[in-house]
Structures are given as C-alpha cells and as structure tokens.
Amino acid sequence: MLTDLNLTPQPPRHLDADVCICGAGPAGIVLALELARRRPDWRIVLLEGGGRSLASERERILYDVGLAAKSYAVAASRRRMLGGTSGHWGGWCKPLDPADFTAPAAWSVPDWPVTLDDLQPYLASAHVWCEIPSNRYDPDEVRARQPQRFLDLPAGSPVAEHLFRFSPPTRFGARYADELAGQSNLDGLLHANLFALERRGDRIVSASARALDGKPVRISARRFVLAQGGLETTRTLLNLRGDASDDGEGLRSPHLGRYFADHYGVSPGTVLAPAELGYRRMADQDTAVMPVLAPSPGALRQAGRQNVCLMLAHDPADDSLPASYATHAALGFSTRAFWSYRAQMIVEPRPHPESRITLTDTRCELGLRRAHLDWRLHPQDTASALAFFDDLGTVLAQSGQGRTRLTYEATPARLASVNGANHHLGTVRFAHDPKDGVADADGRIHDMENLYVASSALFPRYGYSNPTLTIVALAIRLASRWAGESAEAGT
Known part of the structure; x- marks a missing residue:
C-alpha cells in the first residue's frame, strides 16, 4: 500500500x-515490486521523500548543493x-556496449564487476518495465527496411553503427503507483524524508524518516538499499561516514x-554526406529508434x-560544405544526392x-550536512x-x-559552459576488490x-548510453539474487 505521511493523522x-x-525512482520502484512479487513471504518498505506531484520550495531546498567553479543545473537534474x-526523463534507452565494461590500463579505473553477459538475462525484463516494445538493437534490421537512411561503411571501418530505442517515456511514479x-x-511511505541510519558495527539496524512537520517513523530491516540517485545517495553515505577517515574500505573508501x-x-562541425541519412530519432515499424x-x-x-556516439541533423542553411561540392566527380564523390548536416556527439x-562530491558544514532542515559538487571534465x-x-x-x-569540416575548439571557456545530461555517475563505484571501489558486484558497501546501493553512482566506466535501462536491469538482478529465483522469472 501507499501512505502519504503528510495526509495521515496517525502514521x-x-x-x-x-x-x-x-528512494522511489526507477531503481527503487522496480526493486520493491520485483522483491514483493518474488517473495510474498517478505515485507518490503519503500521510502520516498516526495509525494505524487512536484516538490514544494521547502522540499526542494533539502536538495540544495554548493558548487565549485563549474556550474551545474542541480535543481533541474532531480x-x-x-x-x-x-518524471522528466526523455526515454532514451540502449544497453551499454561490451567495451564499456572494461577500462584501458592507463585510466587506473577498475573493470565493472558485472559483465554484459551477466546483465543480459535481466535486460529483457528491464525493457518491459520501461515499456519498450523491442529489445533488439541490431541496426542492420532497420537498415534492411530503410537502406537509404544509412551509410555504406566499408569492412574493417573504425566507424560502426549502434541503435537507441525509446521508452514512451515511462513515468514510473504514475505508471506503477497502483501496483505499489x-x-x-x-x-x-510518501513524504518520508530519510534523516538517519542507525549503525551497529558492520550492520545498519534501522532507518528513520519523517514528514517535514511530522514525527519520525523507524524502520527495522534485514537489508537496506539506497536508491536516492547519484547525488543524494552519495550524500547519505558521506553523512553516515561522518568524520571518519577515508583511508579504508567501504564507507571509509577514498573513492567515495x-x-x-x-x-x-559536443558539436564538432559540419558533415557533407548522402541525402536522407537517418542518424537521428526516426520512426521504424510504428516505434521510435535512433541509429x-x-x-x-x-x-x-x-x-x-x-x-x-554521433548524430546528424539536416541543416540546409549551412553552406560551409556546399552540396555542389559533391558534383565534382574528380573529388571522388559517389553519384548520390548530398545534404549538409550538423554533427552532434554524446561524449563518454x-x-x-x-x-567529486564532498560535504559542507551547513545542514538542511533534516539535520544532514549538505553536499558540495566540484564537477571537472577530464582533458x-x-x-x-x-x-x-x-x-x-x-x-x-x-x-x-x-x-x-571541424569547427570545434576545446577552449577553456567552451569547456566551462558544458551542460550535463542529468546523469549522475560514478561516486559510489563498484568493484571486485575493495581497494578499487566502494561497493561489491551487488552494490553492497x-x-x-x-x-546496498542501487544507482548509476555504481558505474566505474560510463559509456555514452543513458543509464536508466541499465539501472533497472541491475535492480532486477539484485531482486533475483536475493529472492533465489532464476534470472528469467522476472516481471
């Protein structure tokens, strides 16, 4: 059942x-319902600091984050x-590429402790949760139906093609409220603001939450999961660590x-290429895809x-590479019609x-120290x-x-103006070896x-794919492992 602590006289x-x-975002909702369905003998408690509609100004202030030199649209990102x-997701979905699960040695970054093969059995269910009609990502299937939308890439080319699919997008709160x-x-529990975790040795024994004007509710449990998003999950863990040193493992890990x-x-420049290319969002068999x-x-x-990854947008006003240029056979062009495109990249x-995220000495209304974000781009x-x-x-x-035609220059001013996609990645990364990360392969600190943590904060390497589909697959995997069921026995 769902209980709003703001509307309950005697919670x-x-x-x-x-x-x-x-936390009742996609990870928390999916994990809660998967566990409740798989284990009807278990009692699941799901805490959400907000309600069914947008937060009030008083509630939004709880999220206030101090910023270093680089700006970040924190208020818009949560x-x-x-x-x-x-609630404001665009619905872009794509599994991570196999290469995204390992990192070059020069990066000093651990490989994912979970492989794409490990996640594969749970991705089919993740597509159901995200209401995506197909879990097939071979662009050649789209090419067979719409060949004019694709380049003819030579064998052994350093350029490949991948495919995104799109959720409607699923608004997990509205879509799954009745099932919860x-x-x-x-x-x-709605308007249940987490303000304390009680620790005894290496165990959490209770969580305490309350409405802003209400009395505390104490939850005792065998397991606790932080699914509050990358920023707030990290803030909760840093508050739990308190003033302890960061020269150990888990909560005391220097990686936290x-x-x-x-x-x-990044918009690198202009492309002159065959007309009607479809490297952008387009329709295919009554659904949306994006090669x-x-x-x-x-x-x-x-x-x-x-x-x-790179997308192309037809830009007839851009004549920096005029289409007439392609009429010169001596330059080696094929006999197709050509368009000018504006190139847009998503960068890993x-x-x-x-x-990094650190804590300030300022506290919010719940008594938790506020977060400070120093977002830096790698050169x-x-x-x-x-x-x-x-x-x-x-x-x-x-x-x-x-x-x-390259027009982009990586000037300090341009890098300082970069805006993020609201994907909070990396601050509680998981790794097999405690020396390399904060959590293990299940997200356990x-x-x-x-x-445990259920969030894209676990990702050690990020790829360019939007993280929601992978987050949902990880939540299903965790539910399956805890419930002792086969991976295929999903939604």
Whole structure:
C-alpha cells in the first residue's frame, strides 16, 4: 500500500521489514515490486521523500548543493517525487556496449564487476518495465527496411553503427503507483524524508524518516538499499561516514564521492554526406529508434579512447560544405544526392578523481550536512570525440560518401559552459576488490554487511548510453539474487 505521511493523522511509529528501500525512482520502484512479487513471504518498505506531484520550495531546498567553479543545473537534474527523475526523463534507452565494461590500463579505473553477459538475462525484463516494445538493437534490421537512411561503411571501418530505442517515456511514479498501492506485502511511505541510519558495527539496524512537520517513523530491516540517485545517495553515505577517515574500505573508501561525471554533448562541425541519412530519432515499424555512429570495438581498443556516439541533423542553411561540392566527380564523390548536416556527439566522460562530491558544514532542515559538487571534465574527453570525428571524415572521403569540416575548439571557456545530461555517475563505484571501489558486484558497501546501493553512482566506466535501462536491469538482478529465483522469472 501507499501512505502519504503528510495526509495521515496517525502514521506508524515503527515498521519491521525484510528490506527497506530508500528512494522511489526507477531503481527503487522496480526493486520493491520485483522483491514483493518474488517473495510474498517478505515485507518490503519503500521510502520516498516526495509525494505524487512536484516538490514544494521547502522540499526542494533539502536538495540544495554548493558548487565549485563549474556550474551545474542541480535543481533541474532531480525530482523529489514518486518516480524520481523519470518524471522528466526523455526515454532514451540502449544497453551499454561490451567495451564499456572494461577500462584501458592507463585510466587506473577498475573493470565493472558485472559483465554484459551477466546483465543480459535481466535486460529483457528491464525493457518491459520501461515499456519498450523491442529489445533488439541490431541496426542492420532497420537498415534492411530503410537502406537509404544509412551509410555504406566499408569492412574493417573504425566507424560502426549502434541503435537507441525509446521508452514512451515511462513515468514510473504514475505508471506503477497502483501496483505499489495494491501489493499487500509492500508499504510505500510518501513524504518520508530519510534523516538517519542507525549503525551497529558492520550492520545498519534501522532507518528513520519523517514528514517535514511530522514525527519520525523507524524502520527495522534485514537489508537496506539506497536508491536516492547519484547525488543524494552519495550524500547519505558521506553523512553516515561522518568524520571518519577515508583511508579504508567501504564507507571509509577514498573513492567515495569521487569520479562524479555526467554525459554531455559536443558539436564538432559540419558533415557533407548522402541525402536522407537517418542518424537521428526516426520512426521504424510504428516505434521510435535512433541509429548513431560510434567507434568500432577495434578502434576503441587500439586507441584507448573513450566511447562516443554521433548524430546528424539536416541543416540546409549551412553552406560551409556546399552540396555542389559533391558534383565534382574528380573529388571522388559517389553519384548520390548530398545534404549538409550538423554533427552532434554524446561524449563518454573519463573518470576524474578530483571531480567529486564532498560535504559542507551547513545542514538542511533534516539535520544532514549538505553536499558540495566540484564537477571537472577530464582533458582527454574532447580529444577522443574529435579523433572519432576525424575517423569519420577519413571513411567518408575514402568511400566517396562525403567530407567533414571541424569547427570545434576545446577552449577553456567552451569547456566551462558544458551542460550535463542529468546523469549522475560514478561516486559510489563498484568493484571486485575493495581497494578499487566502494561497493561489491551487488552494490553492497564493502565494509557493511547489509547496506546496498542501487544507482548509476555504481558505474566505474560510463559509456555514452543513458543509464536508466541499465539501472533497472541491475535492480532486477539484485531482486533475483536475493529472492533465489532464476534470472528469467522476472516481471
């Protein structure tokens, strides 16, 4: 059931549970319902600091974050409400690429402790939760139906093609509120602001939450999960660590709070290429897809680059590479019609140890120390993106399919103006070895027996894919492992 503590005259003072989940975004909602369905003998408690609608100004202030030199749209990046940031999610979905699960040795970044093969059994269910009609991502299937939308990439090319699909987008709060309310072994509490975790040794024994003007509710449980999003989950863990040193494992790991990252865009220049290309969002079989250009696996391995994808938008007003240029057969162009396109890239950020979340001495209304964000871009981020754009230009020229014109300059002013995509990545990264990360392969904090994280904060390397689909798959995987069921016995 769902109980709004703001609307309940006599809320419960104490609840006993098998699992207490803090945060009701996509990860928290999916984990709660998967566990409740798989284990009807368990009691699940789901805490959400917001309600069913947008937060009040008083509630939003709880999220206030101090910023260092680089700006970040913190207020726009989160939603304190049932469904979390799915309330303003664009619905972009794509599994991570195989290369995204390992990192070049020069990065000093651990590989993911989970492989794409490990996640594969849970991705089908993740697509159901995200209401995506297909979990097939082979662009050749789209090419077979719409060949004019694609380039003819030569064998062995350093340029490859990948595919995004789109959720409607699913607003997890609105979509699954009735199912949360109707699940008899699940207690969902709205306006339940987490303000304390009680620790005894290596265990959390209770969580305390309250409405801003209400009395505390104490939840005792066997396991606790922080699914509050990358910023707030990290803030909760740092508050739990308190003034303890950061020279150990788990809560005391020097990695806690570091490597904050977000995907961002780069517009490298203009592309002259065959007309009607579809490297952008388009319709295919009554659904939306987006083919993109990306480095081939071999190109990523050989160069040790970050991953990146590129989209094309037809721009007839741009004559920096005029279409008439392609009429000169002596320049090696094919006989197709040509358009000018504006190129747009999504960059995989490289983990930067000084890009981090710390705590200030200022406290919010709940008594928790506020977060401070120092977002820093790694200097190699744009270098990898521009190297791929150069690869694309070479492939187009050699195959008679076009030219590229680089206009981007990575000036300090331009880098300072970069805006993120509201994907909070990396600050509680998981790793097999406690020396390399904060949590283990299940998201359990290394020095805690029963405290877990479900968030893109776990990601050690980020790829360019939007994280929601992967977050949901990880939540299903965790529910399956705890419930002792087969991976296929999902939603």
